[in-house]
Amino acid sequence: MAANSEFKPAIIVVDFQEDFCPPNGSLAVPQGRAIAPTINSLLSLPFTIKIATRDNHPPNHVSFAENHPGAVAFQSRHTIIHPTDPSRSDTTLLWPTHCVQGTPGAELVPELDVSKVNVVVDKGMNPDVEMYSAFWDPFRVSVSSLGEALKKAQVTDVFVVGLAADFCVKATAESAVEEGYRTYIVEEGTRAVMKEAWEAEGKREVEKKGIKFVSADGHEIQRVKDLAEA
Template sequence: MSEATPPTTPFKPALVIVDVQEDFCPPTGSLAVAGGRDIVPLINELLALPFPVKIATKDFHPQDHVSFASNHKPPNNKPFTSSFVIQNPLNKTETIETELWPDHCVIGTKGAELLPELDVSKVQHIVEKGQDKRVEMYSAFADPFRNPTVSKSGLAKILHDAGVTDVYIAGLAADYCVKFTAVDAVGEGFKTWVIEEATKPVDPAAMKWVWQEYERVGVDLIGMDHNAIQKVKEYS
């Protein structure tokens, strides 16, 4: 008698829209990504598809966040060029070097708001990240420390509790929060798709390194015409 084939988990996709916020977009964002607003029509197209789970994330920092150059002493406090070594507050032997940024997405400010043209009426969950002033948190899942992790957003629990199998990612910025979210999605056990034209990078020259990382961990970079999108269109 042949062994029984193990049951397969039914396909259940989720859309995760990363940090489509005022401070990451022209014309007034303090950390504006070139063309950041231009991806919203594509994201709204994705929101119109029958994803059973649709989530938007928000960078959501206190004013004294460690990633803000303004919170560090000169001369090593220049946005975009200075860096800082963060110690894991729960394990001083674990450290991560991070870039310093202009103040952005501060809780209670206009810059932290999702873009008004984003169709949030179709979003079921808004996940906030980066509230712990002690750690950087590009990923929408958790900070980068692993021994132990300091701050988790709850995104993984939402996705696992919903029985999601595949995570589709769009948003800002392609070389930072989108990348780290995608890598962590794979780590959480999800088949992960990044929709390339529905993202924009801070530094386009850095994207070759992002693509190498995707290939290394198993993230699929796709276009709107990919059959993985067609599979969502046919979802019921």
């Protein structure tokens, strides 16, 4: 990573896709589309690199309830065994089928100004593991190109927005901290699937891991704006 005196911020727009947005998304996050103006405004700022991620699942993905007889989306859980190490496992909530490769639901929403995005990173393509973090799955069997893109750009700070706050945004921010980046979630740029639980407990748990919640009008974003004059 670059020296502490440097400030090379990245913005990661997590999974701002049709299936995660009302009115037609199969796994729509309440008010999911409402974050578009904030995200586009942030993308206009002089971030060192601007990255969008996409869930891009095969139809037989392990996280889909319909792939498990008798399972109920949002209620059933499934224990995923490490593909090569049976002693390791990870239990995940099962979801409606979403963001299937090549379907309209997997597309980034048209409101997102993709002309300002430098890199698009696909994730969740391995059918055998769940992958909330845009960096890797819990076993690190599947590792995306995100980490390499940040290293190549010599990023020091990571700002995370997108969907959903309590799953993929959270996991991506946690991985960024693990990689040694100062990490922030911009509150106006995200929404949660389970808002009440997120507000009551989830955010505190995230903060304990060293992630800071900031405002689009706060001084951390002002530092990014100031880079235009540096």
